[in-house]
Amino acid sequence: xxxxxxxxxxxxxxxxxxxxxxxxxxxxxxxxxxxxxxxxxxxxxxxxxxxxxxxxxxxxxxxxxxxxxxxxxxxxxxxxxxxxxxxxxxxxxxxxxxxxxxxxxxxxxxxxxxxxxxxxxxxxxxxxxxxxxxxxxxxxxxxxxxxxxxxxxxxxxxxxxxxxxxxxxxxxxxxxxxxxxxxxxxxxxxxxxxxxxxxxxxxxxxxxxxxxxx
Amino acid sequence: xxxxxxxxxxxxxxxxxxxxxxxxxxxxxxxxxxxxxxxxxxxxxxxxxxxxxxxxxxxxxxxxxxxxxxxxxxxxxxxxxxxxxxxxxxxxxxxxxxxxxxxxxxxxxxxxxxxxxxxxxxxxxxxxxxxxxxxxxxxxxxxxxxxxxxxxxxxxxxxxxxxxxxxxxxxxxxxxxxxxxxxxxxxxxxxxxxxxxxxxxxxxxxxxx
Numbered sequence: 542x543x544x545x546x547x548x549x550x551x552x553x554x555x556x557x558x559x560x561x562x563x564x565x566x567x568x569x570x571x572x573x574x575x576x577x578x579x580x581x582x583x584x585x586x587x588x589x590x591x592x593x594x595x596x597x598x599x600x601x602x603x604x605x606x607x608x609x610x611x612x613x614x615x616x617x618x619x620x621x622x623x624x625x626x627x628x629x630x631x632x633x634x635x636x637x638x639x640x641x642x643x644x645x646x647x648x649x650x651x652x653x654x655x656x657x658x659x660x661x662x663x664x665x666x667x668x669x670x671x672x673x674x675x676x677x678x679x680x681x682x683x684x685x686x687x688x689x690x691x692x693x694x695x696x697x698x699x700x701x702x703x704x705x706x707x708x709x710x711x712x713x714x715x716x717x718x719x720x721x722x723x724x725x726x727x728x729x730x731x732x733x734x735x736x737x738x739x740x741x742x743x744x745x746x747x748x749x750x751x752x753x754x755x
Numbered sequence: 756x757x758x759x760x761x762x763x764x765x766x767x768x769x770x771x772x773x774x775x776x777x778x779x780x781x782x783x784x785x786x787x788x789x790x791x792x793x794x795x796x797x798x799x800x801x802x803x804x805x806x807x808x809x810x811x812x813x814x815x816x817x818x819x820x821x822x823x824x825x826x827x828x829x830x831x832x833x834x835x836x837x838x839x840x841x842x843x844x845x846x847x848x849x850x851x852x853x854x855x856x857x858x859x860x861x862x863x864x865x866x867x868x869x870x871x872x873x874x875x876x877x878x879x880x881x882x883x884x885x886x887x888x889x890x891x892x893x894x895x896x897x898x899x900x901x902x903x904x905x906x907x908x909x910x911x912x913x914x915x916x917x918x919x920x921x922x923x924x925x926x927x928x929x930x931x932x933x934x935x936x937x938x939x940x941x942x943x944x945x946x947x948x949x950x951x952x953x954x955x956x957x958x959x960x961x962x963x964x
C-alpha cells in the first residue's frame with residue numbers, strides 16, 4: 542500500500558486505536574505514525590479512550606477453581622522460557638482457524654541423531670520455489686514436541702499442518718490475525734516416525750512451505 | 756483442590772499489594788513469582804469479567820482468562836507506561852484472546868450494549884468506578900446505532916467492513932460511527948487517567964481462597 546496522508550490516517554485512527562483495523566491498512570498507518578508526531582498523538586489519545594471502553598466491562602467474581610489454576614500456573618522464578626505447557630485450545634477449528642497456540646515450554650533442543658529416532662530432528666521449511674523460510678524441529682526427549690520457526694516477513698500465516706504417512710492431516714497450530722509470533726512450540730500428539738511432512742498454510746488456504754520429515 | 760498458593764507473610768498480605776499498577780508491572784516483568792501472584796489477585800476479576808462478557812461461555816472464559824495471564828507473563832517486559840495504563844493493556848490482551856477464541860464460531864447476535872449492563876437493574880459490580888460511569892454516560896447519550904457500532908469494534912474487534920455487513924450499513928457509515936463514537940469517549944475523558952481500578956491494589960484479607 543502506498544504511503545498514507547495525514548488525512549487518510551486520521552480517518553483510520555479510531556479503528557486502529559480499537560484494534561479493529563485490517564492488517565494491511567494497519568501496517569500502512571503504523572508506518573505513517575513512525576514519522577508523524579501529530580498523528581501519533583491523535584492515536585495515543587484515541588487509544589486511551591479505547592482502553593476506557595474496555596475497562597468499562599463489568600468485573601465478575603472468579604470461580605475458586607480458576608483462581609487456584611491461575612496461581613498454580615505461575616512460573617517458578619527462573620527464565621521466562623520456563624513456563625508451564627499450555628494445553629491446546631480444545632476447539633481448534635478447521636476453516637479459517639486463526640487461534641493461537643501460544644505454548645512456551647520448549648527447552649533447548651538437544652536433538653538425538655536421526656538414525657536412532659526417525660522423525661526427530663530439524664527439517665527445513667521450503668517454499669514451492671525452493672526458498673527456505675524457516676524450520677520445523679521435532680524432539681522426543683521428555684515428551685514428543687514440535688517447534689516451528691518462521692522468518693519474520695512471511696505474510697498471512699495461517700496454520701501448520703502435519704501430514705502423516707497414511708495421508709491423514711492434523712492441524713497442530715494456527716496464528717491469530719495481526720499476531721506475529723514467528724516461533725512457537727507444542728506437544729506432539731502424533732508419533733514422529735509416522736509424520737511424512739509439515740505444511741505451512743496461509744490464511745487463504747494456500748501452502749506456503751513444506752518440511753519433509755524423514 | 757490442592758492448596759498451591761505461595762506463602763504469604765504473617766499479615767496475610769503480599770507486599771506487592773501496596774505497589775501502584777505500574778510498579779507491580781515492573782516487578783512482574785522480572786518474573787518474580789510473588790509479583791505475579793499479586794497481579795492475579797489484583798486483576799483476575801477484571802480479566803474474567805471481560806472474558807465472560809465477550810465470549811458468554813463460562814468454560815471458554817476460563818481458558819481465555821488463563822491464556823490472558825500467560826500472555827501477560829510472557830510480554831510484561833514489553834509494557835510501555837507511556838502508551839497507556841496497565842489495566843488498559845491488560846484489557847486489550849484479554850479482548851484479543853477472547854476474540855481469537857470466538858473466531859471458530861459465529862457469536863450469537865448479542866447487542867454489545869448489553870455487555871456493559873447499561874440497562875440493568877442489577878446491583879453490585881455493575882456499579883463500577885467513576886471512569887466507568889463516565890463511559891456509560893457517554894454511551895447512553897449516543898444514538899444506539901452509533902454506540903453499538905463502536906462497541907462491536909471495541910469488544911469484538913470487528914473491522915468497519917465486517918460491521919457494515921453485520922449492521923447492513925454502508926462501509927463509510929460504519930467508519931464514521933466508529934470515529935465519532937470513540938471521539939466522544941475521548942472528549943468526555945478530560946484529564947482522567949485512572950484505569951478504573953483505583954491505582955493501588957487493595958489486598959483482600961484471607962477470604963478462604
